[in-house]
Amino acid sequence: MNEREKLLQKLSVARFAAxxxxxxxxxxxxxxxxxxxxxxxxxxxxxxxxEYEKLYGPLSAADDFGDASWKWVCSPxxxxxxxxx
Numbered sequence: 629m630n631e632r633e634k635l636l637q638k639l640s641v642a643r644f645a646a647x648x649x650x651x652x653x654x655x656x657x658x659x660x661x662x663x664x665x666x667x668x669x670x671x672x673x674x675x676x677x678x679e680y681e682k683l684y685g686p687l688s689a690a691d692d693f694g695d696a697s698w699k700w701v702c703s704p705x706x707x708x709x710x711x712x713x
Contacts, residue, residue, distance in 0.1 A: 635676065653666060
């Protein structure tokens with residue numbers, strides 16, 4: 629697993645945990661410990677997203693607002709990854 633994949637995996641873990649805690653908090657809104665963990669995972673996911681986009685570009689087309697050009701299609705396509713060659 630290369631560094632890009634490792635970073636994506638960490639980001640996926642943080643997003644998944646934040647989402648699951650979000651769902652839990654819908655039914656347990658007074659659980660302060662869960663709320664603290666939700667905030668922690670959300671902050672981690674935000675930090676990892678910024679790190680990933682700084683190194684590798686936007687994660688989705690909606691995140692590509694850098695300048696006037698449309699750069700989303702300039703990123704490697706899934707079949708252009710090193711493993712596919």
